[in-house]
Amino acid sequence: MQNDNPWGGSGGGSNNNSGGRRPTGSSTPPNAPDLDELLRQAQARFKNQFPNQGNVIILIALIVLGLWLASGIYRVDPGEYAVIQRFGKHERTQVTEGLGYAFPSPIEKTTIVNVQEFRKLEIGFRDSSTGRRSGAKQKVTEESLMLTSDANIVDLDLVVFWNISNAEDFIFNIKDVEATIKKVAESAIREVVGQTKLQPIITKGRDRVAQRAQAIMQQNLDDYKSGVSIRQVLIQDATVHPEVLPAFEDVVAAIQDAETYQNEATIYANDIIPKARGEAIQKLQQAEAYKASQITKSEGDAKRFTEVYQAYLKGKDVTKERIYIETMEKVLKNAKKTIIDQEQGSSGVVPYLPLKQLKSSKGE
Known part of the structure; x- marks a missing residue:
């Protein structure tokens, strides 16, 4: 009869080499499993269930390889770049959107970066704002x-x-x-x-x-x-900062005062400067007019003197008398005058002239 004991013993718990000892010669407790025997039994069951185990292993390997190769597919969305590294070194950069492929790790590594995101x-x-607390x-x-x-x-x-x-x-x-x-x-x-x-x-x-x-x-x-x-x-x-706030307020007040004074000075300057400029222009114009009048007068006097001199050369006595008369006319024009009849003066009698009374009466 075949022994179905999984531990490889006779079932009586004897300690002989065939059942109670492992192949290495080390003693094991009763009922301890024999690992080599378990592996052989598992292998036998696998062969019974999968008689073509070589094909199965190849199929599994192909599936694993296909999944590994498929992991190299990536997608680039709008505004993104794909940077591919091969063994850590930059290989290429995909800047167009769409699908792309790179060898899976550890051969190549793909890094997607968004170049448009702020x-x-x-x-x-x-x-620290949340949905209910905004601006916190x-x-x-x-x-x-x-x-x-x-x-x-x-x-x-x-x-x-x-x-x-x-x-x-x-x-x-x-x-x-x-x-x-x-x-x-x-x-x-x-x-x-x-x-x-x-x-x-x-x-x-x-x-x-x-x-x-x-x-x-x-x-x-x-x-x-x-x-x-x-x-x-x-x-x-x-x-x-609160520690320097009082001093800063003083500085601000001083700056505001300075701006106020500056504005007042500007207003005053805008008012007085045009006036001063206008007065200066007016005085300059008056000076120019006076200059022109004096020049004209001087030229006229010189011309008149030249004419008088020419007339004097032609008739000295007549010219002297005319100049004398014109001079006396200018001198006596606004003077107070007392006229004496020449006939009375020629008789040898000196007339009495109360000059003070005459002056006072004329002054009244």
């Missing part, structure tokens, strides 16, 4: 507090928007891109703030500060060949 980096705060944010003071050029402290929240401009550089040149962008952005904004006074940062000069910081960020990232493009830098909030 990614956001926050400095000085973290956006958590401050990160070790990032937001910065020193200005006039030794003030500003609390600044910055948002940086960036995207991938070169897929190969993005994958191969920088290990941790987001951490690198964050460090570059912090360094750039601190550099610009350190060169700028507080007042422009928190008022109308905020956009200029952001533009300067963006230019520095892009230059540094280009030097690293990071494959990253900084699309926009926004200063969402810039406030004075």
Whole structure:
């Protein structure tokens, strides 16, 4: 009768070499399984169920190979690039959308990157808004507090928007891109703030500060060949630190007073300067007119004198008498005069002339 005992023994639990010992000669406890015998039995059952085991193994191998080869199929959506590496080295980049194929790992590796997606980096705060709470944010003071050029402290929240401009550089040149962008952005904004006074940062000069910081960020990232493009830098909030707020308020008040005085001075200047210019033009015109009149008068006097002189040369006595008469006419024209009859004076009698009374009566 065939022994059906799976352990290969006689069933009586004897310790002879045929049943109670393993082929290695080491003793085993009673009823312990013989592994070699189990493997032989399993192999026999497999041969009975699959008589053509060679074909089955080939079929399984082909299925596994087909699945492995199929794993190399990938898809590129709009706005995405596929970067293929062969044994770690850049092989090619697919920039057109659609299906593509690369040898599966470990021969080739496919990395899909979105070059159109705008990614956001926050400095000085973290956006913790949820569906119900919009706009909630958590401050990160070790990032937001910065020193200005006039030794003030500003609390600044910055948002940086960036995207991938070169897929190969993005994958191969920088290990941790987001951490690198964050460090570059912090360094750039601190550099610009350190060169700028507080007042422009928190008022109308905020956009200029952001533009300067963006230019520095892009230059540094280009030097690293990071494959990253900084699309926009926004200063969402810039406030004075509470410790320097009183001093800043005094400065703001002084600036406002200065602007007020400057505006008043400008208004006064706009009023007085046109008047002064008008008066200057008027006086200049008067001077020009006086100059012209004097020149004309001088020319006329010279001409008249020349004519008189020419007449004098022709008739000296007549000219002398005419000049005498004209001169006396000018002298006596507005003078007070007393006329004496020549006939009375020629008789040898000196007439009595009460000059004082005459003057007083004429004055009345």
